[in-house]
Amino acid sequence: MANEVKLPRLGQGMESGTIVKWLKAEGDEVEKGEPLYELDTDKVTQEVEAEASGILLKITVAEGEADVGTTIAVIGEQGEDVSAIAGATVQRVAEVAQEEGSAGPAREPEPEIGREVSAAEQVAEARQIERGNGAGARIKASPLARRIARERGIELGSLRGTGPEGRVVAEDVERAAASSAPPTPTTATTTTPAPTGDVERIPLTSLRRTIARRLTEAWQAPAFQIAMSADMTRAQDLHARLADGIRPGSAETRPTITDILTKACAAALMRHRAVNVLWAEDAIELHPSANVGIAVAIEAGLVVPVIHQAERLSIAELAAARVDIVTRARDNKLRQEDLDGGTFTISNLGMFGVEQFVAVLNPPQAAILAVGAIESKVVPTDTGFEARPLMTLTLTCDHRSLDGATAADFLRTVKAFLEEPGLML
Amino acid sequence: MPELSYREAVRDALSQAMRNDEDVFIMGEDIAEMGGSMGVTQGMLEEFGPDRVRNTPISEMAIVGSGIGAAMQGMRPVVEVMYEDFLTISMEQIVNQAAKHRYMSGGQLKVPLTIRTQGGAGWSPGAQHAQQVEAWFVGVPGLKVVFASTPSDVRGLLWSAIYDDNPVIFFEHRTLYGLKEEVPEEIEPIPIGQARVHREGEDVTVVATGRLVHEALAAAEDAEQQGVSVEVVDPRTLQPLDEDAIVASVKRTNRCVVAHEAVTRMGFGAEVAAVVQHQAFDWLDAPVERVGAKFTPLPFAPVMEDYVVPHSKDVLEAIMATVGRDGGS
Numbered sequence: 070m071a072n073e074v075k076l077p078r079l080g081q082g083m084e085s086g087t088i089v090k091w092l093k094a095e096g097d098e099v100e101k102g103e104p105l106y107e108l109d110t111d112k113v114t115q116e117v118e119a120e121a122s123g124i125l126l127k128i129t130v131a132e133g134e135a136d137v138g139t140t141i142a143v144i145g146e147q148g149e150d151v152s153a154i155a156g157a158t159v160q161r162v163a164e165v166a167q168e169e170g171s172a173g174p175a176r177e178p179e180p181e182i183g184r185e186v187s188a189a190e191q192v193a194e195a196r197q198i199e200r201g202n203g204a205g206a207r208i209k210a211s212p213l214a215r216r217i218a219r220e221r222g223i224e225l226g227s228l229r230g231t232g233p234e235g236r237v238v239a240e241d242v243e244r245a246a247a248s249s250a251p252p253t254p255t256t257a258t259t260t261t262p263a264p265t266g267d268v269e270r271i272p273l274t275s276l277r278r279t280i281a282r283r284l285t286e287a288w289q290a291p292a293f294q295i296a297m298s299a300d301m302t303r304a305q306d307l308h309a310r311l312a313d314g315i316r317p318g319s320a321e322t323r324p325t326i327t328d329i330l331t332k333a334c335a336a337a338l339m340r341h342r343a344v345n346v347l348w349a350e351d352a353i354e355l356h357p358s359a360n361v362g363i364a365v366a367i368e369a370g371l372v373v374p375v376i377h378q379a380e381r382l383s384i385a386e387l388a389a390a391r392v393d394i395v396t397r398a399r400d401n402k403l404r405q406e407d408l409d410g411g412t413f414t415i416s417n418l419g420m421f422g423v424e425q426f427v428a429v430l431n432p433p434q435a436a437i438l439a440v441g442a443i444e445s446k447v448v449p450t451d452t453g454f455e456a457r458p459l460m461t462l463t464l465t466c467d468h469r470s471l472d473g474a475t476a477a478d479f480l481r482t483v484k485a486f487l488e489e490p491g492l493m494l
Numbered sequence: 495m496p497e498l499s500y501r502e503a504v505r506d507a508l509s510q511a512m513r514n515d516e517d518v519f520i521m522g523e524d525i526a527e528m529g530g531s532m533g534v535t536q537g538m539l540e541e542f543g544p545d546r547v548r549n550t551p552i553s554e555m556a557i558v559g560s561g562i563g564a565a566m567q568g569m570r571p572v573v574e575v576m577y578e579d580f581l582t583i584s585m586e587q588i589v590n591q592a593a594k595h596r597y598m599s600g601g602q603l604k605v606p607l608t609i610r611t612q613g614g615a616g617w618s619p620g621a622q623h624a625q626q627v628e629a630w631f632v633g634v635p636g637l638k639v640v641f642a643s644t645p646s647d648v649r650g651l652l653w654s655a656i657y658d659d660n661p662v663i664f665f666e667h668r669t670l671y672g673l674k675e676e677v678p679e680e681i682e683p684i685p686i687g688q689a690r691v692h693r694e695g696e697d698v699t700v701v702a703t704g705r706l707v708h709e710a711l712a713a714a715e716d717a718e719q720q721g722v723s724v725e726v727v728d729p730r731t732l733q734p735l736d737e738d739a740i741v742a743s744v745k746r747t748n749r750c751v752v753a754h755e756a757v758t759r760m761g762f763g764a765e766v767a768a769v770v771q772h773q774a775f776d777w778l779d780a781p782v783e784r785v786g787a788k789f790t791p792l793p794f795a796p797v798m799e800d801y802v803v804p805h806s807k808d809v810l811e812a813i814m815a816t817v818g819r820d821g822g823s
Contacts, residue, residue, distance in 0.1 A: 077721045118719075211779040212778045212779075216777075231818065232779075233780075238779050238818065239748065
């Protein structure tokens with residue numbers, strides 16, 4: 070009996086994934102539980118295990134994007150005929166490839182056309198549903214879907230239900246809400262083919278697409294920024310002492326200024342709980358722990374793995390946690406749980422010599438801290454002038470969940486903690 | 495922490511209560527020399543003597559009735575009804591007497607009686623010795639109903655049942671007696687009316703009781719493999735019911751499956767489904783799925799019995815139905 074390998078849904082909201090590569094070839098024997106292929110989803114690239122044992126008879130989607138539930142391969146017994154199962158998918162992939170004039174992976178059509186088609190489809194299907202149920206028939210939708218639709222002002226009749234028996238479920242409404250956001254302007258290159266050889270078109274990875282979608286959403290939030298400079302003299306002393314304290318040859322991680330900063334932010338978040346919040350559309354969620362995300366640049370883009378319950382960790386533990394997530398981020402080994410649950414984000418460009426910058430919100434978090442380089446600046450003292458190491462902290466805040474005075478109070482605490490680390494205790 | 499089997503955990507709670515308190519004694523068919531048909535009370539006669547570990551005639555009416563009398567006189571009896579199927583014979587005493595005296599006497603009388611009983615399929619004991627009848631008692635005001643699924647739960651809950659001033663029907667599941675779990679050194683009483691979340695999850699809540707808690711946990715593992723995250727909640731006490739815990743869980747996951755070994759029709763899951771649809775209606779993204787035995791007397795043939803009662807694959811199918819996927823195995 071042949072088993073179809075279907076593209077799995079690895080998390081809520083996942084609609085499609087991109088197959089990066091197969092770890093087995095057609096004809097190979099596979100054991101249930103063995104890694105079968107690498108899948109690139111919105112957030113992570115991960116190995117997916119075989120759900121059945123047998124011979125990998127056919128790979129129907131060799132590479133590229135496929136919808137959740139698509140048959141991507143068939144596992145069965147040697148010599149089994151799988152043409153009936155595999156045929157449909159192969160044909161679909163072939164058609165798309167032909168349209169694009171290349172044998173490459175199936176890609177979404179150009180956005181403009183894509184939108185028209187899907188809107189037309191939706192209307193047609195909505196009509197069909199109405200016809201099927203008779204005029205004015207009740208639309209099948211889950212109570213949760215109805216509630217979300219009501220809250221966001223979305224017409225249920227305009228949606229295509231993907232639940233059992235065509236029921237509209239919450240995910241359908243959320244998808245419609247996301248796609249009704251203002252379209253991004255298209256450039257001329259989408260209508261006029263670019264001359265070959267001059268412009269390289271890099272197809273979006275799903276990570277890039279997620280970055281684009283999330284940051285576009287973030288940009289719509291009413292944000293404001295506040296900035297302060299912290300005198301890093303004592304933080305640098307502490308840093309030096311912590312680094313000196315590590316015995317040569319020990320496996321302990323050398324803490325960095327970032328770790329001291331994470332500690333300061335986590336401690337400050339515990340004192341200013343109103344900053345450690347998430348915007349939940351109909352409520353503001355106050356979180357009990359400081360789950361601090363660290364923006365990490367990786368080859369493919371940007372990820373924000375989270376150090377959970379950072380307020381409970383010592384600087385040494387924070388350093389170990391940071392090295393762990395940053396290493397795994399760079400090796401594409403992050404798990405979903407590494408990316409979930411963040412309540413605050415730190416983005417540090419100090420190492421590039423950036424003096425100060427403004428970060429874009431990481432919704433639904435209320436605030437993100439942009440950290441610049443430590444620079445020696447002349448400051449007035451009681452007796453004259455002195456050069457001091459100053460670092461500029463710029464906090465971007467979501468004004469829906471956070472007001473200026475609260476944010477300022479928080480940032481002042483972070484500054485105080487950095488200037489006198491003993492206050493964190 | 496010591497590891498106890500479910501059987502040893504029941505015995506431990508009984509023995510400790512009897513050492514702790516002269517008013518506690520046990521009574522039932524073959525519980526003394528024989529140590530009970532399931533071996534739960536083995537060795538207790540030697541420790542506590544025949545006055546406190548009492549064999550009774552084969553009359554469930556008399557066992558429960560005399561337990562009620564002793565309870566009203568200030569004792570804390572724990573009576574054993576050998577098979578829960580036989581509760582039918584003591585129904586008058588349980589429903590019309592034990593459940594009513596405190597109410598009808600305006601609080602002057604109380605009935606601190608615990609009725610231990612056991613049942614369940616899995617050993618092929620046939621239609622009259624394997625039923626799951628817990629739901630019948632949930633509909634009787636004046637009774638508390640407990641159904642523990644693990645050794646630590648059964649120990650902590652039996653302790654609370656003994657020291658509760660109201661009649662408690664305490665269900666044990668036959669196939670769980672050998673199950674082992676680490677339990678606290680000292681008995682930690684578990685409040686009656688408090689659910690236990692066995693496993694946290696994000697996509698579907700399974701509310702399961704008795705043996706089905708373990709089937710649900712196995713199904714949750716399988717679902718996880720398929721990318722569906724399942725929360726497993728065991729109410730542990732059916733009356734009173736920890737509605738808050740169940741509703742809070744469903745509000746997070748938006749989907750609910752109820753699972754028990756008793757028949758689905760009028761099963762305990764029906765009550766849970768009603769609570770969920772009423773208190774979490776606007777949070778539901780799928781109909782509540784029910785898992786239970788097929789509506790037939792339990793067959794004697796093992797293969798048929800196996801077919802009638804639910805297993806983890808049935809729970810998995812229900813989980814997958816709530817997320818709009820077939821659970822095809």
